[in-house]
Amino acid sequence: MSSYVVGIDLGGTETKIGIIDHDGHIVEKAIIPTQVSKGSNDVIRRIAQKVNELVDEKGMRNDILGIGVGSPGSIDREKGVVIFSPNFQDWKNVPLAEKLEELTGFKAYIENDANAFALGEWAFGKFKGAPNIVALTLGTGVGGGVISRGELITGSKGFGGELGHVIIEPDGPLCGCGSHGCLEALASATSIVRLVIEYRKRYPRSSVFANEEITAKAVFDSAKSGDELAELVVERATRALAVGIAGFVHIFNPNVVIIGGGVSRAGNYLLEKIEKKIKSYVMESFWDTFEIALSELVEDAGIKGAASIVYFRLR
Amino acid sequence: MSSYVVGIDLGGTETKIGIIDHDGHIVEKAIIPTQVSKGSNDVIRRIAQKVNELVDEKGMRNDILGIGVGSPGSIDREKGVVIFSPNFQDWKNVPLAEKLEELTGFKAYIENDANAFALGEWAFGKFKGAPNIVALTLGTGVGGGVISRGELITGSKGFGGELGHVIIEPDGPLCGCGSHGCLEALASATSIVRLVIEYRKRYPRSSVFANEEITAKAVFDSAKSGDELAELVVERATRALAVGIAGFVHIFNPNVVIIGGGVSRAGNYLLEKIEKKIKSYVMESFWDTFEIALSELVEDAGIKGAASIVYFRLR
Numbered sequence: 001m002s003s004y005v006v007g008i009d010l011g012g013t014e015t016k017i018g019i020i021d022h023d024g025h026i027v028e029k030a031i032i033p034t035q036v037s038k039g040s041n042d043v044i045r046r047i048a049q050k051v052n053e054l055v056d057e058k059g060m061r062n063d064i065l066g067i068g069v070g071s072p073g074s075i076d077r078e079k080g081v082v083i084f085s086p087n088f089q090d091w092k093n094v095p096l097a098e099k100l101e102e103l104t105g106f107k108a109y110i111e112n113d114a115n116a117f118a119l120g121e122w123a124f125g126k127f128k129g130a131p132n133i134v135a136l137t138l139g140t141g142v143g144g145g146v147i148s149r150g151e152l153i154t155g156s157k158g159f160g161g162e163l164g165h166v167i168i169e170p171d172g173p174l175c176g177c178g179s180h181g182c183l184e185a186l187a188s189a190t191s192i193v194r195l196v197i198e199y200r201k202r203y204p205r206s207s208v209f210a211n212e213e214i215t216a217k218a219v220f221d222s223a224k225s226g227d228e229l230a231e232l233v234v235e236r237a238t239r240a241l242a243v244g245i246a247g248f249v250h251i252f253n254p255n256v257v258i259i260g261g262g263v264s265r266a267g268n269y270l271l272e273k274i275e276k277k278i279k280s281y282v283m284e285s286f287w288d289t290f291e292i293a294l295s296e297l298v299e300d301a302g303i304k305g306a307a308s309i310v311y312f313r314l315r
Numbered sequence: 316m317s318s319y320v321v322g323i324d325l326g327g328t329e330t331k332i333g334i335i336d337h338d339g340h341i342v343e344k345a346i347i348p349t350q351v352s353k354g355s356n357d358v359i360r361r362i363a364q365k366v367n368e369l370v371d372e373k374g375m376r377n378d379i380l381g382i383g384v385g386s387p388g389s390i391d392r393e394k395g396v397v398i399f400s401p402n403f404q405d406w407k408n409v410p411l412a413e414k415l416e417e418l419t420g421f422k423a424y425i426e427n428d429a430n431a432f433a434l435g436e437w438a439f440g441k442f443k444g445a446p447n448i449v450a451l452t453l454g455t456g457v458g459g460g461v462i463s464r465g466e467l468i469t470g471s472k473g474f475g476g477e478l479g480h481v482i483i484e485p486d487g488p489l490c491g492c493g494s495h496g497c498l499e500a501l502a503s504a505t506s507i508v509r510l511v512i513e514y515r516k517r518y519p520r521s522s523v524f525a526n527e528e529i530t531a532k533a534v535f536d537s538a539k540s541g542d543e544l545a546e547l548v549v550e551r552a553t554r555a556l557a558v559g560i561a562g563f564v565h566i567f568n569p570n571v572v573i574i575g576g577g578v579s580r581a582g583n584y585l586l587e588k589i590e591k592k593i594k595s596y597v598m599e600s601f602w603d604t605f606e607i608a609l610s611e612l613v614e615d616a617g618i619k620g621a622a623s624i625v626y627f628r629l630r
Binding site: 177248 | 389446447459461463464466468469470471472473474475476477478480481482483484485492493494554558561562563565566567568569570595596597598599600601604605
């Protein structure tokens, strides 16, 4: 019985490939360097080769329903084409699905990686099967994926779900997108670190600067132990998240708002900060309609999200 | 051939009832006082009576596909029940559709009035049939309705699409919902008038105060003729709209954002102000993916929106 799928988490540095069963268990897994500089054909050829290897080693060629790929950038989900992707400079209109199908013999489906994350929660997460899911990934950037009435929000060109570029502070810090005060400019790991560094002169003795490398994790750790600067930046980031999530709740009336990505490792400390603030921004009639939760898929959220695309398309 | 529908625009003061054809032309129309204080049964009985009258006068009993009702408040669209409605105090879980069906013999469908407005644009507007529509009504409040991939965004309890309570200025003016700086608190007709009045001491000679009654229209007229206070408030309202719309564009990647309601009568002056600002807030990759337009249904947007519910449900 065909009931396994291959999930491919296409990343700028490394690509994770896994065989996953219907319950989200990883049967087999491999990580290969993406080596973007070698060009899209070479990248795709090596990924396909690794997929074939994994599948054949396990003798599972007849058990695979298809391949799902979570890819950064703009995706034509119907045609399975990567339109463009910021960290994959030569990838313009690359027919990724078609090429993978040729090279592996399996049907392939593609989604933007943030949408794949949302689908992973829908397929394997704590709120499995919920028809209305807002999913946020707090990492280098802030990614968003929304399932509404059991369908992904994609919009006219497939660009929808860019929750990270909703503006929280119209005169706030500059965002990579050119605008100011986007959720991404306040609550991504990158922004949290950048804001801390900007305050260095005012808080030179902050415990954050004792770290060899300043990471979002280091900032949350310092905040937990009462460091003034770290608390200030965490307050601002979590307020931005509360305001943004309140908006998503009013717009989508979701069953759950799920937070993943590196910053979500700050765990219950992060969650409690957001939950404490959110009621000030959400209308009372919505209070009991939603939960905020941290993703439990963690390390393997990428592969599982990619794999879930297949189950979602064939549901 | 059954190809007409009855549209009912249920309002706090008056209720508009019309028979509408598939192209959105109004064949017959009546307005009755709602008289909320008489209780829901009486209101529904009088509405049904007027529907029967209009239909029978025209001898159209066999030509009616069904009744659509646009109602303020929270609606259970599947069951056709008004859960609660702020200006209809005794309306709690009123089975409006069922009662109308009993009293008229026609199948009845209900939607929240802002969703009905969005459906009216989908059925009869300039962007007829567009699968991704964001609709905003700027009136006493700011209402929102969203069609994504040809489906209304409703969410887990049917509360979705509350675009007016997305927060634009987290420390901005108090909103009726209890939060601060919601789009509604900056860009509704009520808020525009309130902000002008708050500035009265600083701008006592503003031409706005020459009006017997200060309305949003009067504020826009004064702004057009260069009045400093009016310009200040219009700038703030249109900036809020630009920031809010930018967010909706990033979230929904819509074909069009349609603006209706009383404030939209400020016309091209309003539209140009928003269009001029919006590019500062929307990512470049989205620039050519959407239009902003004023509703052309104006006066009859309510009835037409209500009527469109039937065409939408039976599409």
